[in-house]
């Protein structure tokens with residue numbers, strides 16, 4: 001009898017073939033730099049440079065998870081076009097499981113065109129495949145994962161009405177859940193507090209904390225949010241990151257690096273933090289790994305090129321590596 005029970009539990013464990021599952025906002029970013037303010041009437045103007053890279057907060061997050069060795073399932077849609085091929089190639093190279101990505105004939109791959117001046121940028125977004133994930137596709141995979149990360153909460157608006165139900169179901173399947181909404185273009189910040197009972201890690205940046213709470217001081221805003229969320233993890237760019245967990249506050253500095261661009265820093269941070277958290281490391285070590293991933297990210301163009309792998313992480317001083325669980 002005892003043996004039977006142990007066998008059943010082992011079976012339940014074995015079903016969890018993924019450490020992390022996330023719904024992907026598949027798109028590419030075209031970043032154009034220089035004299036980028038368009039002059040109409042068919043004028044041609046020369047720019048300084050450009051680059052094209054896979055974008056999407058969830059995609060960048062998934063890549064960083066996989067690079068750190070977490071077994072990561074992405075559920076998404078790619079267009080049957082060159083940009084879709086690029087995004088799929090990047091996800092695959094980084095080690096993300098893309099067996100649950102559908103390639104679609106009728107949708108074009110999402111595109112963000114960022115026009116970057118020295119101190120400002122404008123972004124033109126074509127949604128396409130970004131918002132094409134169906135809730136049932138996520139639902140059917142939830143029992144096989146340990147953790148659900150919800151990214152791009154506002155851009156993936158078709159999924160938004162379903163997250164509460166999906167999160168409740170994820171809980172019955174034993175998953176922990178993290179949420180990084182990113183900025184809400186409507187600035188209404190609807191839906192967050194309804195989801196809060198299911199969220200183990202809420203991961204906004206400081207601007208988002210201030211916008212959600214109406215507080216001018218991000219730390220005070222964080223305190224307010226900690227009344228709703230078990231753990232509030234706040235990213236603060238070059239000022240590092242902080243957490244309030246069970247009333248305990250901790251802030252750590254990030255690593256000083258030469259900034260190339262900040263695309264994806266928060267998403268890489270999330271993955272690094274989560275890597276530590278899923279491995280049962282201290283909150284301080286989770287923040288340190290998050291900052292390590294975020295700061296490495298900003299040293300290269302785009303969201304994935306600068307992301308560290310597990311070997312780079314091992315160089316981080318003072319983290320007790322022997323406590324890391326082998327995830328594969």
Ligand SMILES: Nc1ncnc2c1ncn2[C@@H]1O[C@H](COP(=O)(O)OP(=O)(O)O)[C@@H](O)[C@H]1O
Nearest residue numbers: 205235236237238240241254265266291294295
């Ligand atoms: N200029 C920077 N120098 C060093 N680290 C940075 C820099 N910008 C971001 N980071 C790291 O990346 C993390 C996330 O970046 P942040 O810009 O706060 O998130 P988001 O992209 O969500 O706005 C920060 O907590 C920090 O550790």
Ligand SMILES: [Mg+2]
Nearest residue numbers: 182205266267
């Ligand atoms: Mg962010």
